[in-house]
Amino acid sequence: MNRRKFLGLSALTTPLLISKKSLANTFQAQNKPIVISTWDSGMAVNAEAWKVLSNKGSSLDAVEAGAIHIENEINCCVGLGGYPDRDGIVTLDACIMDHTANCGAVAGLERIKHPISVARKVMEKTPHVILVGNGAQQFAVENGFMLESGELSNDAKNAYTEWLKKNEYKPVINIERKQNGPFAPTFFDDGTPNHDTMGLVAMDNNGDLSGAVTTSGMAFKVHGRVGDSPIIGAGLFVDNEIGAATSSGVGEEVIRICGTHLVVEFMRQGYSPEMACKKAIERIVKRDKAKAKTVQVGFLAMNKKGQYGAYAIQKGFVFSVKSNRENQIHDSKYMLS
Ligand code: GLY
Numbered sequence: 001m002n003r004r005k006f007l008g009l010s011a012l013t014t015p016l017l018i019s020k021k022s023l024a025n026t027f028q029a030q031n032k033p034i035v036i037s038t039w040d041s042g043m044a045v046n047a048e049a050w051k052v053l054s055n056k057g058s059s060l061d062a063v064e065a066g067a068i069h070i071e072n073e074i075n076c077c078v079g080l081g082g083y084p085d086r087d088g089i090v091t092l093d094a095c096i097m098d099h100t101a102n103c104g105a106v107a108g109l110e111r112i113k114h115p116i117s118v119a120r121k122v123m124e125k126t127p128h129v130i131l132v133g134n135g136a137q138q139f140a141v142e143n144g145f146m147l148e149s150g151e152l153s154n155d156a157k158n159a160y161t162e163w164l165k166k167n168e169y170k171p172v173i174n175i176e177r178k179q180n181g182p183f184a185p186t187f188f189d190d191g192t193p194n195h196d197t198m199g200l201v202a203m204d205n206n207g208d209l210s211g212a213v214t215t216s217g218m219a220f221k222v223h224g225r226v227g228d229s230p231i232i233g234a235g236l237f238v239d240n241e242i243g244a245a246t247s248s249g250v251g252e253e254v255i256r257i258c259g260t261h262l263v264v265e266f267m268r269q270g271y272s273p274e275m276a277c278k279k280a281i282e283r284i285v286k287r288d289k290a291k292a293k294t295v296q297v298g299f300l301a302m303n304k305k306g307q308y309g310a311y312a313i314q315k316g317f318v319f320s321v322k323s324n325r326e327n328q329i330h331d332s333k334y335m336l337s
Contacts, residue, residue, distance in 0.1 A: 082216025
């Protein structure tokens with residue numbers, strides 16, 4: 001048999017043989033439906049997403065439901081209850097992505113309660129991916145979202161008043177999350193509050209992946225600052241052939257390495273979700289170790305088998321998992337102690 005014939009034959013036969021076998025393996029190993037999300041507040045978020053997934057709903061509807069849930073929490077660093085920027089204004093970032101690589105995002109959105117649903121509308125009703133600031137707000141109102149008062153929550157008001165007393169009119173970065181209850185904000189050792197980001201990824205009964213991210217961003221940021229959360233490939237990336245990833249922490253560091261896209265690409269190369277996250281964290285640390293010691297970034301990822309993993313720069317990143325097998329919080333591994 002000449003080489004051309006051999007290649008032709010193997011192209012016809014080998015994939016058939018392999019695909020039967022690997023389909024069987026995939027079927028046995030697959031952990032679906034499943035939802036994973038950042039932080040311990042992810043437990044309540046997962047519970048909402050699970051209502052959709054366990055009724056054979058889509059992963060897209062599930063991640064939106066989870067994100068909406070936390071955006072409703074007034075004492076949370078996500079949604080309108082979150083901390084303001086240094087001018088005292090709460091600005092929200094969110095994005096959503098489905099299994100067909102459709103995606104939508106909003107950034108710097110003011111006075112709208114559910115940025116995740118506006119992001120979904122951007123995805124479904126416009127030819128665009130990201131709307132920002134006044135334009136995003138105008139689009140939201142045109143699509144039936146209510147314009148809220150813009151008043152700070154009591155927690156946020158107190159925190160902002162405290163920050164104004166001692167701030168140098170500059171944003172601060174978060175290092176370690178302290179356990180302050182399910183919807184409490186992140187605090188520094190000195191008690192300075194900072195942000196959380198809710199990122200979640202789900203796989204539904206069909207094996208389709210989607211993800212969502214919502215945040216009020218870094219507390220006391222410069223007005224107009226946008227972090228990684230609404231940036232596809234930074235705060236969230238979904239590739240339905242491979243897996244999906246999301247991130248939390250200092251968005252600037254994530255954007256610099258296109259973090260979640262990188263994590264998914266590492267999974268494409270065959271790395272497990274945890275190893276893929278670790279390799280992305282390594283990239284951040286390698287770039288500037290001194291700086292890495294002063295910031296927190298955590299990546300969280302899932303592959304097509306429903307295997308998941310996380311990795312962070314520092315101790316303190318946790319994530320929540322809900323599937324038919326478990327419903328719990330996990331500590332992320334980390335690189336620097
Ligand atoms: N990771 C969220 C932010 O930096 O805004």
